Amino acid sequence: MPDLSHGATDADVAAVNSLRSAVMRLGRRLKHQRVDETLSPTEMSVLGTLATCGSATPGELARKEHVQPPSMTRIVALLEAKGLVRLEPHPADRRQKVVTQTEQAETMLEESRRKRNAWLATLAEGLDDEEWAKLRAAAPVLEKLAHLQ
Amino acid sequence: MPDLSHGATDADVAAVNSLRSAVMRLGRRLKHQRVDETLSPTEMSVLGTLATCGSATPGELARKEHVQPPSMTRIVALLEAKGLVRLEPHPADRRQKVVTQTEQAETMLEESRRKRNAWLATLAEGLDDEEWAKLRAAAPVLEKLAHLQ
DNA sequence: TATTGTTATACTCTATAACTATA
DNA sequence: TATAGTTATAGAGTATAACAATA
Numbered sequence: 001m002p003d004l005s006h007g008a009t010d011a012d013v014a015a016v017n018s019l020r021s022a023v024m025r026l027g028r029r030l031k032h033q034r035v036d037e038t039l040s041p042t043e044m045s046v047l048g049t050l051a052t053c054g055s056a057t058p059g060e061l062a063r064k065e066h067v068q069p070p071s072m073t074r075i076v077a078l079l080e081a082k083g084l085v086r087l088e089p090h091p092a093d094r095r096q097k098v099v100t101q102t103e104q105a106e107t108m109l110e111e112s113r114r115k116r117n118a119w120l121a122t123l124a125e126g127l128d129d130e131e132w133a134k135l136r137a138a139a140p141v142l143e144k145l146a147h148l149q
Numbered sequence: 150m151p152d153l154s155h156g157a158t159d160a161d162v163a164a165v166n167s168l169r170s171a172v173m174r175l176g177r178r179l180k181h182q183r184v185d186e187t188l189s190p191t192e193m194s195v196l197g198t199l200a201t202c203g204s205a206t207p208g209e210l211a212r213k214e215h216v217q218p219p220s221m222t223r224i225v226a227l228l229e230a231k232g233l234v235r236l237e238p239h240p241a242d243r244r245q246k247v248v249t250q251t252e253q254a255e256t257m258l259e260e261s262r263r264k265r266n267a268w269l270a271t272l273a274e275g276l277d278d279e280e281w282a283k284l285r286a287a288a289p290v291l292e293k294l295a296h297l298q
Numbered sequence: 299t300a301t302t303g304t305t306a307t308a309c310t311c312t313a314t315a316a317c318t319a320t321a
Numbered sequence: 322t323a324t325a326g327t328t329a330t331a332g333a334g335t336a337t338a339a340c341a342a343t344a
Contacts, residue, residue, distance in 0.1 A: 013262055015285045016272075021197050022291035024190045027176035028215045028312090029295060030169055040334070041173045048170050059302060066178050071335050073304055095302040095343045113162055123165070126297040131290045136164045138287030141280045142171035146178060148275040189311070208325060220312050222327060244320045244325045 036112050038082065042067065043075055044112075047084060047105055055100040057090065064147070084108065185261050187231065191216065192224055193261075196233060196254055204249040206239065215295070233257065 030041060039047075042065055049064055050056065056064070062072035076099055079085040084105040090096035124132065176190075185193070191214055198213055199205065205213075211221035225248055228234040233254040239245035273281065 011285075012273075015288050017197060017262075018288040018292055019284065020190075021194050022288060022295050023172055023175050024194055025213075025215055025295035026172050026291060030172060041169075042334080045170050045173055048166065057302085066174055067334090068336060069303065070305080070337080074334085090302095093302080093344075097303075113166075123294065123297065124161075126293070127290065131293070134283070134286045134290050135168065135294070136160075137283045138291075139164050139167040139171060141276065141283050142175060142287075143167055144275070144280070145272065145284070146171050146174035148272065191311080206325080207327095216311090217313055218326065219314080219328080223311085239325095242321075242325080246326075 036108070036115075040075075043079055046072075046075060046079065047101060047109060050085065050099065050101040050105070051109060055098050057096045057098060059096070061099060066146070079105075185257065185264075189224075192228055195221075195224060195228065196250060196258060199234065199248065199250040199254070200258060204247050206245045206247060208245070210248060213296070228254075 027041075036044065045065055046061055049061065058072045058076055059069060061076070062069045065072065065075075067075070076085060076087065080087055084102055086100045086102055088098045088100065090098050127135070188196075194214055195210055198210065207221050207225055208218060210225070211218045214221065214224075216224070225234060225236065228248075229236055233251055235249045235251055237247045237249065239247050276284070
């Protein structure tokens with residue numbers, strides 16, 4: 001961790017600038033290089049969360065994805081309409097709902113994983129071993145960063 | 150580089166999934182944690198590019214930021230209206246224009262760099278030395294990735 | 299009274315299509 | 322005929338505000 005009590009170094013600031021710029025640009029690319037044309041990036045991200053968490057309430061999903069509750073309402077409704085999630089009443093709190101992914105979603109995720117290999121291949125061609133390793137090492141840190149605070 | 154000629158390994162695919170999800174989520178956070186409320190992420194990114202490249206044509210900027218030419222027209226117009234860039238005729242080709250950042254933009258970037266330290270500080274509190282190092286190592290690779298192909 | 303989720307609405311950003319001017 | 326940039330328009334995704342139901 002950089003010594004921020006006395007101000008960040010120029011190199012730290014530069015790294016953050018670079019990181020931010022790259023994340024924004026990469027985000028725009030990813031938006032277009034969807035493996036599944038019928039799902040938005042956030043919808044995919046929600047399915048990914050449900051695949052690991054099992055199930056969650058709309059409020060929990062909104063906090064995880066860093067969107068506002070009304071946005072998650074819409075996203076969950078779209079996923080439900082596509083048959084990818086199931087909405088059930090919360091067992092303990094009748095205000096809340098429980099969102100679970102369907103078997104169809106699992107099948108779809110497996111399929112999209114195969115499709116992703118093509119994009120991965122073109123990606124990897126432009127990176128050497130070392131760069132690839134750096135990317136893999138940073139992936140979990142980026143995930144942590146996205147969830148911090 | 151992973152052995153993609155015979156298909157990517159599960160670990161490679163998992164890394165890409167994780168990366169994509171993190172980039173999307175982080176991108177949404179960055180959208181809201183703007184250091185300058187009056188500039189969109191892409192506007193900031195364009196200024197960052199101009200700060201390093203010196204000057205560029207709208208077409209070049211569109212390709213770098215991965216937006217379509219009409220979008221860059223709008224972005225450049227907004228930056229010009231804010232007095233942050235100057236538009237001049239291209240010396241050799243009268244179809245093109247040259248976009249250059251103003252002194253005001255440099256002042257603003259310096260100011261925003263100071264503001265960014267606050268966000269950097271809260272960020273760094275949640276990361277240890279090792280994680281921070283991984284992030285710094287990956288930043289240039291992410292930039293490369295954003296520009297590939 | 300606070301919290302969960304929804305409805306209604308508006309905004310921001312970007313894209314596509316069609317156009318103008320220049321090469 | 323091709324290219325750089327613009328104008329006009331539409332769409333996707335998200336936010337805010339106001340509301341209903343439950344805690």
